[in-house]
Amino acid sequence: MTQETAVTSGVADGIxxxxxxxxxxxxAKGQFAYSSDxxxxxxxxGATLRSxxxxxxxxxxxxxxxxxxxxxxAVLTHRDVPGTNLYGxxxxxxxxxxxxxxxxxxxxxxxxxxxxxxxxxxxxxxIKVEYDVREPLTDAETAVSGEGPILHPxxxxxxxxxxxxxxxxxxxxxxxxxxxxxxxxxxxxxxxESGLAVPAEDGSIDLYVATQWLHVDQRQVAAALGLPIxxxxxxxxxxxxxxxxxxxxxxxxxxCLLALHVGKPVKMVYxxxxxxxxxxxxxxxxxxxxxxxxxxxxxxYLKAKIYLDGGAYASSTGAVxxxxxxxxxxxxxxxxVNIDCWGTYTxxxxxxxxxxxxxVQAGFAYESQMDxxxxxxxxxxxxxxxxxxxxxxxxxxxxxxxxxxxPVVELLDRVRRKPMPAPLPxxxxxxxxxxxxxxxxxGEGVVRGIGYAVGIKNVCFSEGFDDYSxxxxxxxxxxxxxxxxxHTAAAEVGQGLITIEQQIIRSELGIHRxxxxxxxxxxxxxxxTSASRQTYVTGGAVKAACEAVRASLLTLAARxxxxxxxxxxxxxxxxxxxTSGVLADLVDVLSTEVVEETVEWxxxxxxxxxxxxxxxxAHVQYGFAAHRAIVDxxxxxxxVRVVQLDCAQDVGKAMNPQAxxxxxxxxxxxxxxxxVMEEIQIVDGKIRNPSFTDYLIPTILDxxxxxxxxxxxxxxxxxxxxxxxxxxPTISSTPAIVAAIRAATGLALTRTPVxxxxxxxx
Amino acid sequence: xxxxxxxNGEDRTADDVxxxxxxxxxLRERLGLPGSKNACEQGECGSCxxxxxxxPVCSCLVAxxxxxxxxxxxxxxxxxxxxxxxVQEAFVEAGAVQCGFCSPxxxxxxxxxxxxxxxxxxxxxxxxxxxxxxxxxxxxxxxxAVRLAGRRINA
Numbered sequence: 081m082t083q084e085t086a087v088t089s090g091v092a093d094g095i096x097x098x099x100x101x102x103x104x105x106x107x108a109k110g111q112f113a114y115s116s117d118x119x120x121x122x123x124x125x126g127a128t129l130r131s132x133x134x135x136x137x138x139x140x141x142x143x144x145x146x147x148x149x150x151x152x153x154a155v156l157t158h159r160d161v162p163g164t165n166l167y168g169x170x171x172x173x174x175x176x177x178x179x180x181x182x183x184x185x186x187x188x189x190x191x192x193x194x195x196x197x198x199x200x201x202x203x204x205x206x207i208k209v210e211y212d213v214r215e216p217l218t219d220a221e222t223a224v225s226g227e228g229p230i231l232h233p234x235x236x237x238x239x240x241x242x243x244x245x246x247x248x249x250x251x252x253x254x255x256x257x258x259x260x261x262x263x264x265x266x267x268x269x270x271x272x273e274s275g276l277a278v279p280a281e282d283g284s285i286d287l288y289v290a291t292q293w294l295h296v297d298q299r300q301v302a303a304a305l306g307l308p309i310x311x312x313x314x315x316x317x318x319x320x321x322x323x324x325x326x327x328x329x330x331x332x333x334x335x336c337l338l339a340l341h342v343g344k345p346v347k348m349v350y351x352x353x354x355x356x357x358x359x360x361x362x363x364x365x366x367x368x369x370x371x372x373x374x375x376x377x378x379x380x381y382l383k384a385k386i387y388l389d390g391g392a393y394a395s396s397t398g399a400v401x402x403x404x405x406x407x408x409x410x411x412x413x414x415x416x417v418n419i420d421c422w423g424t425y426t427x428x429x430x431x432x433x434x435x436x437x438x439x440v441q442a443g444f445a446y447e448s449q450m451d452x453x454x455x456x457x458x459x460x461x462x463x464x465x466x467x468x469x470x471x472x473x474x475x476x477x478x479x480x481x482x483x484x485x486x487p488v489v490e491l492l493d494r495v496r497r498k499p500m501p502a503p504l505p506x507x508x509x510x511x512x513x514x515x516x517x518x519x520x521x522x523g524e525g526v527v528r529g530i531g532y533a534v535g536i537k538n539v540c541f542s543e544g545f546d547d548y549s550x551x552x553x554x555x556x557x558x559x560x561x562x563x564x565x566x567h568t569a570a571a572e573v574g575q576g577l578i579t580i581e582q583q584i585i586r587s588e589l590g591i592h593r594x595x596x597x598x599x600x601x602x603x604x605x606x607x608x609t610s611a612s613r614q615t616y617v618t619g620g621a622v623k624a625a626c627e628a629v630r631a632s633l634l635t636l637a638a639r640x641x642x643x644x645x646x647x648x649x650x651x652x653x654x655x656x657x658x659t660s661g662v663l664a665d666l667v668d669v670l671s672t673e674v675v676e677e678t679v680e681w682x683x684x685x686x687x688x689x690x691x692x693x694x695x696x697x698a699h700v701q702y703g704f705a706a707h708r709a710i711v712d713x714x715x716x717x718x719x720v721r722v723v724q725l726d727c728a729q730d731v732g733k734a735m736n737p738q739a740x741x742x743x744x745x746x747x748x749x750x751x752x753x754x755x756v757m758e759e760i761q762i763v764d765g766k767i768r769n770p771s772f773t774d775y776l777i778p779t780i781l782d783x784x785x786x787x788x789x790x791x792x793x794x795x796x797x798x799x800x801x802x803x804x805x806x807x808x809p810t811i812s813s814t815p816a817i818v819a820a821i822r823a824a825t826g827l828a829l830t831r832t833p834v835x836x837x838x839x840x841x842x
Numbered sequence: 843x844x845x846x847x848x849x850n851g852e853d854r855t856a857d858d859v860x861x862x863x864x865x866x867x868x869l870r871e872r873l874g875l876p877g878s879k880n881a882c883e884q885g886e887c888g889s890c891x892x893x894x895x896x897x898p899v900c901s902c903l904v905a906x907x908x909x910x911x912x913x914x915x916x917x918x919x920x921x922x923x924x925x926x927x928x929v930q931e932a933f934v935e936a937g938a939v940q941c942g943f944c945s946p947x948x949x950x951x952x953x954x955x956x957x958x959x960x961x962x963x964x965x966x967x968x969x970x971x972x973x974x975x976x977x978x979x980x981x982x983x984x985x986x987a988v989r990l991a992g993r994r995i996n997a
Contacts, residue, residue: 100934100935104934104939105930107942108917108926108931108933108942108946108949109877109917109918110876110917110918110946111877111918114876114879114943116876116880117870117876119871119874196860267977268977270881270889270944271879271943272881319941320942321943322941323977349880351883352882352883352884509965511968517969574940576940738937738983741982741983742980742983745979745982746977746978746980748980749979749980772881772882772884772887772975779972779974779981780971780972780984783982785982786982
């Protein structure tokens, strides 16, 4: 249980309020320094030569012509990597620069440093690389079968997770099976990979970069540079969105290599095309599901096989596999579960983290199955789900007890009962029709459908990982006012963590003025900005730092006023004695003293899952969201317009209600993208659409209004009872929209995103 | 080549400009105005939107030389000193800024809309901002911000 806290409710801009983000005005004025905005006197520009082939052996590299180009300072290959030429989040299997083999189209082969980005681009074109092109391995199921080339020592299976619960031979009255496919989605953050590396005279380096986890970058960069950790200092530059795509390294090592080699600051900025090659994507998946159900509508068993294509390098595939397996049954009570989930190496682009990873792919399959079973039984899809929904006290297929609220039935019920949008008028505004101002219909051939879905996501890092964050908090008097300065290494990527940090300190200590110190590696590890974990873990660390600071302040006050420490408390920024009431303002207690505490904070521990049975208390917390989607479909052209997208989500405690809604709206939009438009299209291992012209993300015309219910059922194990918010809405929005398209058209639609030709059959 | 341009009311000159450089590159890398963002360089995302002689344009699609002797107004030129423009204020207040990378372009586009159409309907707002991509917000709070700014500008 969480300790009782001395939080003062109703503190201005404290927790539970819509406190404004401290970086908002700078961002709105165009004065916020993103990683691509950095500039240094005497800096040069870096560029990357990438493989045009998904699979080839390198037989020769000739740098002569590139080196001759005026304005070029350096051309580097793997021979110039002083440390370990392999890096990776879970496995060090990815070369900083290719040695003798390239395993995906876009793999970095060489680097150029030059006086102008155009000079660097031209020099890249002058590097001659000879390739012995091989037949790529492009299918995950083939990879699991063992056929095709072996791409890494140890074979092409990155990880296999089985889940075994109950009777593997269970039978049922009714059997419903389906095969589902999820396309490769891109994070499509707007701020491209970029940063500035500045060498120091002692051979150390400062890197200013947009990332999700400074310390894991620092570890990998230092290893590649062959430097001790202390000589590689990272500072978070402004981050233009992340969504998982900045968990892996992109230009971090490359810019440092060039900077140390040339002895000048080096800036690297990917353009949009390079960005599509420069970060990992969401794993495409093939999923085979079979459910057994009684004629009364109770789920008896699930048998599933899930194939996740990890592409050329492992990245976070292991964790993605574990999520898809452990959450593969969805938020339902199923007595017998038999799941096998594989993540593979292929020659497709590397896949890793994207919002909701593993849970998104499984969610599309199990929710499609729920609709199919409900239709088979002649039941309403919400009623069937509710009959089988898990709740607090349920046991997951991993054997883990769900020991916090799990209001799956209520979430579904809430979205079902929301008001319906008006039907299409007889003479609609074309902007409200599928196709919009393309003027492709005035309503003829347009049909409406409704779909529902619910999803489950683990929050924080799982499987026994030592998951913690560090917060340093300093309190002092500046200009007759108490001021708190909070310092963490946890990455603000747009979600609003720095606002939450300020809110926690205001509520805990009653200090209104809170400065957020620049985020860097001079303070301890903050952990990753992923797995919906930062408000939970870094929020928890800031709360714990407040408690430590409060204890020090009270000790200081007891000494200063010669009173028993146990009689003193701090209430709304004032020192209060049990016996005599308010004694002093914080300003007087502190006087010229500075109180500073640094705290590491961990959530409750988890366990690895058994590699044979998949059993174990693997997860910290579960998050849930449900969606209802209403769509209009032009059946003649296969165009879809989502008319309304409603959501209910349990967030435990809405630390900043406005930011919570922003997460739900933004996460739902990314799910809409995966439902109807977003897919990196791969042919023979090559990306066919690496641009915003050809890879479409939702515009303001594509996103419908959302009616959202935010539930606050506290999780007794979490700080303030809060739950991670960012990922759950990305899971259920996709299957809800596809279900609505099915309802409108009567088509089976087993693949997402749904393309026009899937609807028209042409 | 040399480019002379008026930016946010100031006469500016840049030397040694390569003919292939865009107005966006000129602003960001030569004139010290990185507020306009580069997110696609194809005119698809709107992050680089600036006024060119009072018309909003994607500055990534305008050659630097095309701005010669013309008037450019960027997101940095909207605020009056420390005071935010009402559109900027509404974006911050409504929660329309998350990562903020799209904000400069969206704010210029919304500023243009609200100075052309005093009380735009939701379909008008959506149509006017359809060329500006945002990946964080799902656009709901951007609509809130534009409605709020519209009410204040016309109050």
